[in-house]
Amino acid sequence: IEVDNKHELLMLLGDVHYADIAEIIHELNLDEATYLIKLLDSKKTSDVITELDEDIRDKILEKLSAKEIADEIVELDTDDAADIINELPDDRRDEVIAFIDDHEHAKDIVELLRYDNDTAGGLMAKELVKVNENWSVLNCVKEMRAQAEHVTRVHSIYVVDDNERLIGRLSLKDLLTASTRSAIKDIYISKVDYASVHDDAEDVARIMAKYDLEAIPVVDELGRLVGRITIDDIVDVIRDEAERDYQMAAGISKDVEAKDSILKLTRARLPWLLIGTFGGMMAAKIITSFQQGMGDFVILLSFVPLIQATAGNVGVQSSAIVVQGLANNSIDGQIINRLFKEFLLGLVNGGSIALIVLLITHFFFNTDYIVSLTIGIAIISVIIIAAIIGTFIPIFLDKRGIDPAVATGPFITTSNDIFGILVYFSIAKLILGF
Amino acid sequence: IEVDNKHELLMLLGDVHYADIAEIIHELNLDEATYLIKLLDSKKTSDVITELDEDIRDKILEKLSAKEIADEIVELDTDDAADIINELPDDRRDEVIAFIDDHEHAKDIVELLRYDNDTAGGLMAKELVKVNENWSVLNCVKEMRAQAEHVTRVHSIYVVDDNERLIGRLSLKDLLTASTRSAIKDIYISKVDYASVHDDAEDVARIMAKYDLEAIPVVDELGRLVGRITIDDIVDVIRDEAERDYQMAAGISKDVEAKDSILKLTRARLPWLLIGTFGGMMAAKIITSFQQGMGDFVILLSFVPLIQATAGNVGVQSSAIVVQGLANNSIDGQIINRLFKEFLLGLVNGGSIALIVLLITHFFFNTDYIVSLTIGIAIISVIIIAAIIGTFIPIFLDKRGIDPAVATGPFITTSNDIFGILVYFSIAKLILGF
Known part of the structure; x- marks a missing residue:
């Protein structure tokens, strides 16, 4: 593709969506990618750049001059612009900002840089349409046309008082149907959901999803309207959150992809x-210490994988349900009730599995009744304990302000392995008396 | 709260958002809930009903007459209405539809019932604003005001030809800024993303998220505009998909919540x-068969939990990365390259872990050099094999058209447990020659 035929290439990419161009760039090497970025007009490239993966974007930005970056950035909405500037090294950051001609835009971007990425302030854009309560509809429509120039999509029109404080909203529909002479004061809706700049991004996502909002205004500490968050940013927050929880459950930290380098994947x-290795070592220590006096009951060792698999599976199930419940705010009532429920569940599941194990060990392993019974009782106990640990740990972490999702991965499996094996051999020792 | 003081209750709930009322209802018993639903005016209740959990909604709907349900349903958008009717038993379904006074509305709902829930047709609503290419802007604004009556949120205005075929779109902004006399034909944008009624809901979600769309028009087999899907429905699809994948990975089938009954949770x-139980039994059989000739090397049995935990963790990690890559369409290239990469990764991770295991077994378990070495070599092999199985199974399932997410849960752990233990003892037998 890359044989220096600029015109043909431009023609070819002219109608292609920026998200698709970003995908093409991911397939190219760095020089080709930079060449392409410089070739395309900055209205399009700026969007392409926001769609790129962070690591590739960083490399491409390194190849561009501060002036070139500034030219891309003026084409972007303030929220995307701030995100990109945030990724630059400190010294380049100031340089790029200095190159932004549009002073208002630069000021807005600098303001957004103040907020943490995972707060409402970090998500919001400065682009919005606002009107003063004292204007008339006609006035308002005129102002809106001017403001709408800078806003890609108009969701809601926000109404502010003379102190810029958010007091309500106006729908486009209301505006279309109202008489041109009425005052905004008389037609606006004073009930409006809003977020505060320091609100957690995931909480904002939850509120917007719950109330089916497509945009939410953001106010500062004084109640002044400072930005708005649109649903497309929220979609990204929800997907990122889901991916992170999923990876955490699978025992993968950091945001990695299949195509990342071996070093990054290893890290x-x-x-x-x-964690699993050290858990395995502790389990080995436990087994070794019981093994010595075990004598005739070495058959018990064969069922260690069964105990371990069951303990791990039950633990992950219990913790996943709690983690999800905590995320949806659907966990209510006392912890003690929740634990009691898991106890009952463990009794039902454990009973069923113990029965199957009893039959299989008796008929296929020819173990003594007393040994089969020991394994069965141990399995019920292990399931109940694993369920309780799986329920308790995420709730405990959540209360301490730690993301409970860390508890669903190898962490819970490992602790359940160790407890499971300890319980198994202790019960066996008690019953069989070795 | 429920002391029959209707007026006070109505006053109290008058300003409460329907999503919050739905939450309140979840806390009430069935009679109280039904009472409340009947008390509130149907404009509000209809929204409350769509927000309720399916099982509670079913119970409440049973308590209402077909006429009462029909009254709620006419207040809803066609997509939500179709969803609720879909949940009713067959005979009640026809009865409720017969009670819907508005013929157009009933016809639309019946049409939507034809589509599967997880297709674009099942997600779409009939409410949209469309204009004919031959109209003028003035004409169009008039028509829009009329159509907008039925549409909660206007996202885009779709342009159709005389055969109702979708040919483009018009943004509200363009309309606001265009001269009233221009023809739609001259100002519409002919490039428009659309979905087809039979497209998979998750694919539509992916497209909308990728291109940052807030609404997408849906066409039938003949290219005729039949509905539109809005981003809030897509947010639900994304969340449901994420929850399902997460639960699947944790070994929980069906959509359950912490507060569901013990029977439902057990199922x-x-x-x-x-699956884990039977896997554990097979592992027991393998161990028993090796155990007999093992003689002095019973210490090997102590490290079964280590082998098993490692195999399970590696398998879940590998499969989770592949499953996520498949979901994002970011897995490209040959399977063989992917497997080779996992092989290298396994070598790096396995080597590190084997080294640690070597040291610990030597210093803390006082095992012979040869036994430590055996465990180390076995661990590397197990990790590589687990990584390859974890990578291969989801790709294989995906090629066969089965959701690869099933492969990340107990399924992958169990098969890796069995293979891991088999490999471990086979290598030990080979090296130690028992």
Whole structure:
């Protein structure tokens, strides 16, 4: 493709959506990608750049001059512009901002840089349409046309008082149907959901999803309207959150993808595997200490994988339900009730599994009644304990302000492995008396 | 609260958002809930009903007459109405539809009932604003005001030809800024993303998220505009998909919540535990068969939990990365390259872990050099094999048209447990020659 035929290439990409161009760039090497970015007009490239993966974007931005970056950035909405500037090294950041001609735009971007990425302030854009309560509809329509120039999509028109404080909203529909002479004061809706700049991004996402909002205004500490968050940003927050929880449950830290380098993948995966390694070592210590006096009952060792698999599975199930419940705010009532329910569930599941194990060990392993019974009782106990640990740990972490999702991965499996094996052999020792 | 003081209750709930009322209803018993639903005016209740959990909604709907349900349904958008009717038993369904006074509305709902829930047709609503290419802007604004009556939110105005075929779109902004005398034909944008009624809902969600669309028009087999899907429905699809994948990975089938009954939770959890049980039994059989000739090397049995935990963790990590890559369409290239990469990763991770295991077994378990070395070599092999199985199974399932997410849960852990233990003892037998 890349044989220096600029015109043909431009023609070819002219009608292609920026998200698709970003995908093409991911397939190219760095020089080709930079060449392409410089070739396309900045209205399009700026959108392409926001769609790129962070690591590739960083490399391409390194190849561009501060002036070139500034030219891309003026084409972007303030929220996307702030995100990109945020990724630059400190010294380049100031340089790029200095190159932004549009002073208002630069000021807005600098303001957004103040907020953490995972707060409402970090998500919001400055682009919005606002009107003063004292204007007339006619006045308002005129102002709106001017403001709408800068706003890609008009969701709601926000109404502010003379102190810029948010007091309500106006729908486009209301505006279309109202008489041109009426005052905004008389037609606006004073009930409006809003977020505060320091609100957690995930909480904002939850509110917007719950109330089916497509945009939410953001106010500062004094109640002044400072920005708005649109649903497309929220879609990204929800997807990121889901991906992170999923990866956490699978024992992968950091945001990695299948195509990342082996080094990056190792860094994300090895630490979790090490948890399992040390857990395995502790389990080995426990087994060795019981093994010595075991005598005739070495058959018990064969069922260690069964105990371990069951403990791990039950633990993950219990914790996943709690983690999801905490995320949806649908966990209510006392912890003690929740634990009691898991106890009952463990009794039902454990009873069923113990029965199957009893039959299989008796008929296929020819173990003594007393050994089969021991394994059965141990399985019920292990399931109940694993369920309770799986329920308790995420609730405990949540109360301490730690993301409970960390508890669903290898962490819970490992602790359940150890407890499961300890319980198994202790019960066996008690019943069989070795 | 429920002391029959109607007026006070109505006053109290008058300003409460329907999503909050739905939450209140979840806390009430069935009689109280039904009482409340009947008390509130149907404009509000209809929204409350769509927000309720399916099982509670079913119970409340049973308590209402077909006429009462029909009254609620006419207040809803066609997509929500169709969803609720879909949940009713067959005979009540026809009865309710017969009670809907508005013929157009009933016809639209019946049309939507034809589509599967997880297709674009099942997600779309009939409410949209469309204009004919031959109209003038003035004409169009008039028509829009009339159509907008039925449409809660106007996203885009769709342009159709005389055969009702979708040919483009018009933004509200363009309309506001165009001269009233221009023809739609001259100002519409002919490039428009659309979905087809039979498209998979998750694919539509992916497209909308990728291109940052807030609404997408849906066409039938003949290219005729039949509905539109809005971003709030897509947010639900994305969340449901994420929840399902997460639960699947945790070994929970069906959509359950912490507060569901023990029976329902058992049905969702026990089948997955049984996979682990049978896997554990096979592992026991393998161990027993090796155990007999093992002689002095019984210490090997102590490290079964280590092998098993490592195999399970690696398998879940590998499969989770592949499953996520498949979901994002970011898995490209040959399977063989992907497997080779996992092989290298396994070598790196396995080597590190084997080294640690070597040191610990030597210093803390006082095992012979040869036994430590055996465990180390076995761990590397197990990790590589687990990584390859974890990568291969989801790709294989995906090629066969099965949701690869099923492969991330107990399924992958169990098969890796069995293979891991088999590989471990085989290698030990080979090296130690028992």
